[in-house]
Amino acid sequence: MSAERPGPAPENAVRGLAYEEPLSIERSRPGRIGWSLPELDVPAVDPADVWPEGSVRSEPAELPELSEVEVVRHFTRLSTWNAAVDLGLYPLGSCTMKYNPKINERAARLDGFAGCHPMQPPSEAQGFLQLCWELEQMLAEISGMDRVTLQPAAGAQGELAGVMMIRAYHEHRGEKRHKILIPESAHGTNPASAALNGYDVVPVPGGSDGVLHPEAVDALMDETVAGLMLTNPNTLGLFEEHIVAIAEIVHSRGGLIYGDGANLNALLGIARPGDLGIDVMHFNLHKTFSTPHGGGGPGSGPVGVKNILATYLPTPVIQKVEGEEGDCFTLDHEFPHSIGRLHGNLGNLGMAVRAWTYIRSLGREGLRRCSDMAVLNANYLLARLRESYHVPFDRAVMHEVVFSDRNLAETGVTTLDVAKRLIDHGYHPPTIYFPLIVHGALMIEPTESESMEGLDRFVESLEAIAREAKEDPETVKTAPHHTRHTRLDETRAARKPVLRW
Amino acid sequence: MRYIPHTEEDVRHMLGVIGASDIDALLAAVPKKLRLGRPLDLPEATSEQTLSRELHAMAERNANPATHDWFLGAGTYAHFTPSAVDALASRAEFYTAYTPYQPEISQGTLQVVFEWQSMVSELVGLPVANASMYDGASATAEAALMAMRVTRRDRIVLADGLHPHYRDVLATYVGGLGAEVVTGERAADGRAAPLGSLVDDRTACVILQQPGFLGSVQDVRAIAEEAHAHGALLIVTTTEALSLALLEAPGKMGTDIVCGEAQSFGVPMSFGGPHLGFLATAQKFLRQLPGRLVGETVDTEGRRGYVLTLSTREQHIRRERATSNICTNQGLCLLLATIYLSLHGKVGLRKLAEANLAKAEYAKARVRATPGLSLPFPAATFNEFVVGLSEPADLVLARAAEAKLIAGLDLAPYASDLGPALLVCTTELASREAIDRLVGLLAGEAS
Numbered sequence: 002m003s004a005e006r007p008g009p010a011p012e013n014a015v016r017g018l019a020y021e022e023p024l025s026i027e028r029s030r031p032g033r034i035g036w037s038l039p040e041l042d043v044p045a046v047d048p049a050d051v052w053p054e055g056s057v058r059s060e061p062a063e064l065p066e067l068s069e070v071e072v073v074r075h076f077t078r079l080s081t082w083n084a085a086v087d088l089g090l091y092p093l094g095s096c097t098m099k100y101n102p103k104i105n106e107r108a109a110r111l112d113g114f115a116g117c118h119p120m121q122p123p124s125e126a127q128g129f130l131q132l133c134w135e136l137e138q139m140l141a142e143i144s145g146m147d148r149v150t151l152q153p154a155a156g157a158q159g160e161l162a163g164v165m166m167i168r169a170y171h172e173h174r175g176e177k178r179h180k181i182l183i184p185e186s187a188h189g190t191n192p193a194s195a196a197l198n199g200y201d202v203v204p205v206p207g208g209s210d211g212v213l214h215p216e217a218v219d220a221l222m223d224e225t226v227a228g229l230m231l232t233n234p235n236t237l238g239l240f241e242e243h244i245v246a247i248a249e250i251v252h253s254r255g256g257l258i259y260g261d262g263a264n265l266n267a268l269l270g271i272a273r274p275g276d277l278g279i280d281v282m283h284f285n286l287h288k289t290f291s292t293p294h295g296g297g298g299p300g301s302g303p304v305g306v307k308n309i310l311a312t313y314l315p316t317p318v319i320q321k322v323e324g325e326e327g328d329c330f331t332l333d334h335e336f337p338h339s340i341g342r343l344h345g346n347l348g349n350l351g352m353a354v355r356a357w358t359y360i361r362s363l364g365r366e367g368l369r370r371c372s373d374m375a376v377l378n379a380n381y382l383l384a385r386l387r388e389s390y391h392v393p394f395d396r397a398v399m400h401e402v403v404f405s406d407r408n409l410a411e412t413g414v415t416t417l418d419v420a421k422r423l424i425d426h427g428y429h430p431p432t433i434y435f436p437l438i439v440h441g442a443l444m445i446e447p448t449e450s451e452s453m454e455g456l457d458r459f460v461e462s463l464e465a466i467a468r469e470a471k472e473d474p475e476t477v478k479t480a481p482h483h484t485r486h487t488r489l490d491e492t493r494a495a496r497k498p499v500l501r502w
Numbered sequence: 503m504r505y506i507p508h509t510e511e512d513v514r515h516m517l518g519v520i521g522a523s524d525i526d527a528l529l530a531a532v533p534k535k536l537r538l539g540r541p542l543d544l545p546e547a548t549s550e551q552t553l554s555r556e557l558h559a560m561a562e563r564n565a566n567p568a569t570h571d572w573f574l575g576a577g578t579y580a581h582f583t584p585s586a587v588d589a590l591a592s593r594a595e596f597y598t599a600y601t602p603y604q605p606e607i608s609q610g611t612l613q614v615v616f617e618w619q620s621m622v623s624e625l626v627g628l629p630v631a632n633a634s635m636y637d638g639a640s641a642t643a644e645a646a647l648m649a650m651r652v653t654r655r656d657r658i659v660l661a662d663g664l665h666p667h668y669r670d671v672l673a674t675y676v677g678g679l680g681a682e683v684v685t686g687e688r689a690a691d692g693r694a695a696p697l698g699s700l701v702d703d704r705t706a707c708v709i710l711q712q713p714g715f716l717g718s719v720q721d722v723r724a725i726a727e728e729a730h731a732h733g734a735l736l737i738v739t740t741t742e743a744l745s746l747a748l749l750e751a752p753g754k755m756g757t758d759i760v761c762g763e764a765q766s767f768g769v770p771m772s773f774g775g776p777h778l779g780f781l782a783t784a785q786k787f788l789r790q791l792p793g794r795l796v797g798e799t800v801d802t803e804g805r806r807g808y809v810l811t812l813s814t815r816e817q818h819i820r821r822e823r824a825t826s827n828i829c830t831n832q833g834l835c836l837l838l839a840t841i842y843l844s845l846h847g848k849v850g851l852r853k854l855a856e857a858n859l860a861k862a863e864y865a866k867a868r869v870r871a872t873p874g875l876s877l878p879f880p881a882a883t884f885n886e887f888v889v890g891l892s893e894p895a896d897l898v899l900a901r902a903a904e905a906k907l908i909a910g911l912d913l914a915p916y917a918s919d920l921g922p923a924l925l926v927c928t929t930e931l932a933s934r935e936a937i938d939r940l941v942g943l944l945a946g947e948a949s
Contacts, residue, residue: 035847066848067844076614080596108557116568117564118578119578165677192822270538297833299833346667376525
């Protein structure tokens with residue numbers, strides 16, 4: 002470690018139980034260990050005796066040497082520095098930070114799920130294959146799609162898979178189309194996934210009412226366009242009400258429609274993408290279906306397709322074979338038009354166990370209730386905050402709502418400042434500066450997990466910050482004040498990157 | 503509905519504040535004719551108690567290392583995980599948080615990622631590692647894309663021994679970009695043969711798996727020379743990250759990008775995912791790196807802290823010009839691995855790797871001494887190797903499974919030239935007694 006870098010904070014604890022904690026390597030002492038290897042029951046082997054010269058590691062990797070107690074304290078202390086759904090409202094827009102049920106975690110840790118190997122004979126994994134097949138069926142019913150694959154590891158890989166299937170469809174028909182239409186409000190993964198397929202991205206402007214209009218698509222849609230990627234509800238939380246007319250335009254000129262399922266939590270049991278003209282879509286199990294966000298992942302991004310695209314699904318495909326002695330589940334590798342394999346194995350199936358458990362816990366009525374309450378919560382925030390914060394598109398929203406910092410312009414307080422001040426009130430900030438089409442966007446997705454009183458407290462905090470921005474802007478601009486750290490210098494981090502100890 | 507707090511009275515009050523008569527009125531933006539208009543055709547809600555029973559019954563129908571002796575690896579490895587790993591990763595402050603966009607309240611996650619990046623960097627011998635990739639296969643594909651950006655070339659040479667699934671994923675990833683993928687030969691000793699004219703001045707990278715899919719310890723330096731002679735990058739990928747504790751660090755042998763799968767470090771097999779892809783490189787290629795990166799900085803009071811950094815490479819800023827479309831990383835899995843590596847430490851990890859090697863050498867000696875079994879390749883191995891059989895592998899696997907032993911991978915679909923053969927893996931979980939039983943079953947003894 003270089004000498005000019007800042008050292009760890011010196012104190013054990015600065016405010017009662019608010020602990021400091023250095024890097025693990027700074028706690029390391031030669032000779033300590035946090036684990037015990039059983040006695041070796043075979044002859045020991047010196048690798049230098051059995052490996053070619055120069056193959057054996059010349060210097061050991063400098064990993065920390067710690068006792069189990071120290072490791073436990075280290076990570077337990079670090080955990081206390083995080084905001085988390087289990088601590089309170091985490092209203093990141095488009096991320097659907099809903100409650101992650103505990104039974105899901107227990108289920109995924111059962112030996113028969115957690116210990117199952119992806120290449121063991123299918124006959125030795127019938128329970129897991131059945132669960133996966135059932136989850137595919139349930140996701141198909143929820144979305145109105147015909148077939149589902151669980152293989153994509155995350156939403157972005159699902160997009161990649163979906164756009165690949167669109168490309169395969171056109172290539173199979175001998176058509177060369179090189180463009181994809183993407184609304185300006187789309188998530189950044191949409192254009193990035195299209196580009197990985199070699200497509201040129203053509204942005205589609207939204208209307209002044211915040212939704213996409215058929216005329217805008219009509220003007221751009223021709224035989225060079227492979228398809229349109231659409232998020233519904235869109236990232237403003239607005240339902241794309243012209244979707245059927247838009248789908249007709251795209252389909253009539255030979256294109257297909259990709260549905261970004263990031264916002265599916267608004268639609269469960271209300272409307273199904275497959276009934277709205279969507280040909281292929283992904284699901285985010287870590288958003289809609291309650292699998293944990295894990296501090297950044299893993300996600301899981303199953304993809305649903307209509308029958309016209311089923312022949313292009315990634316392989317292997319899970320099949321149910323009905324037999325006299327009951328059903329059996331197999332892995333089918335024979336898909337000659339498949340886009341191929343996307344995942345080293347069958348997908349992030351530990352997340353499939355959690356999602357299956359979630360859907361079965363809630364059942365059909367419960368899923369519908371999720372969307373109803375998610376929509377109610379978002380509209381309640383809109384109604385209560387409309388006076389304090391500017392609403393760029395003021396109409397009934399679905400599961401999320403976007404405000405901006407325009408009302409605060411005179412105070413010099415920006416969206417970033419509001420977000421940082423919310424931290425002092427005990428909240429994780431909403432998504433900020435997205436969607437890009439709204440200047441200073443504050444994108445709030447409360448999810449169905451939040452109670453009315455919880456939302457009331459959140460509203461009071463946001464109102465207090467709006468008042469404070471006028472009366473004492475400096476306090477807002479220098480927030481947060483009650484955290485372990487004040488604002489961190491992101492410019493310094495990028496200018497001289499220090500990426501390891 | 504235990505996950506949803508709203509009472510009917512709450513709903514009425516909230517609707518009143520909004521000025522809507524009922525929930526249906528809130529959904530006015532969804533035209534009536536577009537609505538489903540019926541309940542979803544799904545099962546009714548199920549109580550936790552009932553569902554737990556059902557889940558246990560489903561789980562019991564899957565073989566796993568708690569029910570069977572385990573010799574199947576092939577890219578996913580059954581290792582022992584200390585209790586502290588899952589206990590700590592089960593802290594909800596970790597697993598119910600998301601990407602640390604707000605560093606002031608995400609220092610726990612950020613410091614863990616920084617420690618993970620440091621450990622990967624140490625293990626592979628290169629200075630820069632990212633926060634993780636989906637899995638080893640996509641990490642390898644992303645490494646190839648990165649090499650294409652760096653070199654502005656579009657030919658990818660695969661040295662023999664790349665995991666067939668990694669090869670498939672790579673083909674899927676580069677399929678839309680017009681890249682050419684060619685594959686080298688296997689030498690008689692089981693290692694990758696020299697690549698010769700396969701590497702040319704259009705070659706962006708050579709990809710070498712270490713150890714190879716069939717277990718052989720590869721000659722990294724020789725392949726590096728061949729790649730560099732034509733200005734191509736060398737990518738070394740591994741499916742068994744534990745081997746890094748004992749094999750020379752690829753970064754010290756001329757490798758430009760090291761990537762692979764770190765599931766072995768405390769991540770459950772979970773039928774194939776979520777696992778833990780990693781990717782590391784030299785400082786000079788930093789700006790072409792895909793995925794999240796955490797860097798050190800200070801706050802306004804000069805206190806050390808960590809932030810996501812260099813995000814102008816990423817899709818949420820750069821959109822279609824990003825280095826990758828990746829958004830989520832494998833945060834929870836890298837947490838497991840960071841805890842796992844902290845417990846094992848500098849000395850423990852090497853001891854564990856030595857135990858894996860010792861088990862494999864013992865098993866190979868037993869195989870060598872058993873009539874009807876053979877070791878087709880003389881090349882050195884780590885914890886995985888090929889066993890030649892004298893009867894079809896599927897019969898042997900079935901016989902072993904009856905005896906509660908998962909004997910390995912049938913190589914017929916992957917290396918049919920070998921005749922009947924199994925890829926066998928011995929981790930620290932394999933007891934001497936289990937290895938003896940395995941060898942007996944492979945040789946045709948009844949259990």
